[in-house]
Amino acid sequence: MSRLWLIVPAAGQGRRMGADRPKQYLELDGRPVLAHTLSRLYQAFPEAGLCLCLDDDDRWFDPAWVPFADWLRSSGGIERADTVSLALARLGDQAGDDDLVLVHDVARPCVSLDDLTRLRAALEQEPAGALLATPVADTMKRADAAGRIATTEPRSGLWHAQTPQGFRVGLLRKALEAARLRGVTVTDEASAVEALGLAPRLVMGRRDNFKITHPEDLALAAHVLAAQAASSQAFGNSIT
Ligand SMILES: Nc1ccn([C@@H]2O[C@H](COP(=O)(O)OP(=O)(O)OP(=O)(O)O)[C@@H](O)[C@H]2O)c(=O)n1
Numbered sequence: 001m002s003r004l005w006l007i008v009p010a011a012g013q014g015r016r017m018g019a020d021r022p023k024q025y026l027e028l029d030g031r032p033v034l035a036h037t038l039s040r041l042y043q044a045f046p047e048a049g050l051c052l053c054l055d056d057d058d059r060w061f062d063p064a065w066v067p068f069a070d071w072l073r074s075s076g077g078i079e080r081a082d083t084v085s086l087a088l089a090r091l092g093d094q095a096g097d098d099d100l101v102l103v104h105d106v107a108r109p110c111v112s113l114d115d116l117t118r119l120r121a122a123l124e125q126e127p128a129g130a131l132l133a134t135p136v137a138d139t140m141k142r143a144d145a146a147g148r149i150a151t152t153e154p155r156s157g158l159w160h161a162q163t164p165q166g167f168r169v170g171l172l173r174k175a176l177e178a179a180r181l182r183g184v185t186v187t188d189e190a191s192a193v194e195a196l197g198l199a200p201r202l203v204m205g206r207r208d209n210f211k212i213t214h215p216e217d218l219a220l221a222a223h224v225l226a227a228q229a230a231s232s233q234a235f236g237n238s239i240t
């Protein structure tokens, strides 16, 4: 039976957030963002093995925030894709080609249990992998160099890619290595797999699984967590 692995890239610097520390260590409802994200993953997949990717110079991390029994730490790379490649290398032979791996940004603490469960179920059926995503809701403009509208892009068929993004370990290794050899920087795992000519499955996710990126996103995440907790208590559903 194939095993489930979780890779959580948490080696970013949070430059767009502009805080006094990387955004994964900013406080959200009394705990760091990183602790929330790992809790959500653990609630959905307590049996999984975790590879947590941290900058070698990280001075904020506390292992008490990791609820998983089976976990290891790996280093950060220059780009996010390098970080994920280092994690796959760190897992080594423990992770077989047919094992499943979900890669989830540490900066997405609001991911719901329901989305995580549905994604894993979809992944079991999808040789090309699967990722949470939401259809684009706004009209899309392409800017020119002067900050004016160059064109309005048709939004039909456009989706926002979220995480987790899940694949068989062997496929993700092959895809990221191929991207590296081509010298292409991919901003998500699915792009690397697409470049092999495969078509990962888009799994409709909740829009509140956003990536904390800019300063105003932290307050938004706090509101989302509170609303999810209230809805969970009121309706007995599995948001948190
Ligand atoms: N070299 C990198 C770059 C990013 N990440 C992680 O990838 C996720 C998504 O990246 P992003 O939102 O861009 O985070 P930062 O790189 O921290 O932010 P910024 O780009 O604003 O500096 C985050 O969980 C981040 O910690 C990583 O592990 N290694």
Ligand SMILES: C[C@](O)(CO)[C@H](O)COP(=O)(O)O
Residues within 6 Å of the ligand: 080, 105, 160, 161, 162, 163, 187, 188, 189, 211
């Ligand atoms: C992986 C990702 O979160 C999917 O939307 C996104 O591509 C990360 O992008 P960033 O450039 O690291 O912010």
